[in-house]
Amino acid sequence: MHHPAAIQLDSLTKRYGDTVALDDVTLDIAPGERTVLLGLSGSGKSTLLRHLNGLEQPDSGSVSVLGAPVATARGRELRQLRSRVGFIFQQFELVGPRTALENVLTGALSELRGPRLGLLAYPKALRVRAAELLAEVGLEERAFQRADTLSGGQQQRVAIARALMQQPEILLADEPVASLDPESSQQIMALIRELAERRGLAVVCSLHQVELALGWGSRVVGLRAGKVVLDAPAHSLDESAVMAIYQRAGDDSVAPPARQLDLNGAAA
Numbered sequence: 001m002h003h004p005a006a007i008q009l010d011s012l013t014k015r016y017g018d019t020v021a022l023d024d025v026t027l028d029i030a031p032g033e034r035t036v037l038l039g040l041s042g043s044g045k046s047t048l049l050r051h052l053n054g055l056e057q058p059d060s061g062s063v064s065v066l067g068a069p070v071a072t073a074r075g076r077e078l079r080q081l082r083s084r085v086g087f088i089f090q091q092f093e094l095v096g097p098r099t100a101l102e103n104v105l106t107g108a109l110s111e112l113r114g115p116r117l118g119l120l121a122y123p124k125a126l127r128v129r130a131a132e133l134l135a136e137v138g139l140e141e142r143a144f145q146r147a148d149t150l151s152g153g154q155q156q157r158v159a160i161a162r163a164l165m166q167q168p169e170i171l172l173a174d175e176p177v178a179s180l181d182p183e184s185s186q187q188i189m190a191l192i193r194e195l196a197e198r199r200g201l202a203v204v205c206s207l208h209q210v211e212l213a214l215g216w217g218s219r220v221v222g223l224r225a226g227k228v229v230l231d232a233p234a235h236s237l238d239e240s241a242v243m244a245i246y247q248r249a250g251d252d253s254v255a256p257p258a259r260q261l262d263l264n265g266a267a268a
């Protein structure tokens with residue numbers, strides 16, 4: 001059966017002044033695929049993710065998500081597209097003084113008109129859905145606890161439940177475990193994987209931990225100076241193959257595996 005791509009990037013280029021943040025990036029990501037973005041700080045990972053929900057506009061090339069062009073989407077069309085794409089952040093971005101359950105409910109705001117304050121402002125069916133999601137991420141007992149009193153790992157669980165509240169088809173995660181200890185990081189990544197698999201979601205996730213990335217992703221995309229320098233199934237890679245992404249231009253102390261890397265492109 002033919003599945004249309006969940007995400008298609010075609011020659012995507014983005015500059016900020018003299019900085020080329022993304023340089024001619026072409027990628028097709030299938031539904032259900034777990035893609036990890038790896039690369040040095042500043043290599044373009046967040047910029048790529050932000051193009052996938054219309055937070056950034058390309059200078060050239062195109063971005064298509066779930067069959068719809070993102071760059072030309074405006075207003076209602078853009079809101080609809082965003083509601084199909086969940087986003088998880090490094091700093092969780094919860095509303096601190098509100099309860100875990102209310103934070104999850106805010107994920108449904110795109111289904112509603114106008115702002116909502118307090119639990120009872122939401123229809124019962126949504127409150128039930130939010131409670132079920134909190135249970136799914138293992139936090140049913142924290143439903144009425146203020147978000148800013150939860151641990152980092154717990155806050156990220158709330159943020160994951162909030163992203164799933166919008167019933168997305170794609171999940172984007174920008175360094176979701178960069179603020180967590182190694183054990184919580186493992187748990188959160190396992191949770192994302194399990195929830196995404198259960199729902200058949202495509203996930204695109206930037207990470208800094210190579211070992212974690214290889215154990216988690218189905219595909220690894222390496223960026224350097226905005227260029228894709230590695231794109232391979234995770235199972236085909238070992239840590240040394242991936243470490244070549246992190247080589248500084250001009251430093252060839254790590255031998256790149258043939259075919260998978262185009263290191264010359266990043267040397268400029």
Ligand SMILES: Nc1ncnc2c1ncn2[C@@H]1O[C@H](COP(=O)(O)OP(=O)(O)OP(=O)(O)O)[C@@H](O)[C@H]1O
Binds near residue numbers: 039040042045046048
């Ligand atoms: N809004 C902006 N204005 C100016 N420059 C920007 C902007 N956003 C990103 N950049 C630049 O674009 C490049 C890519 O940044 P990006 O945040 O995508 O990298 P990253 O790989 O996500 O890094 P990190 O791992 O540190 O989060 C960097 O050189 C960055 O300074």
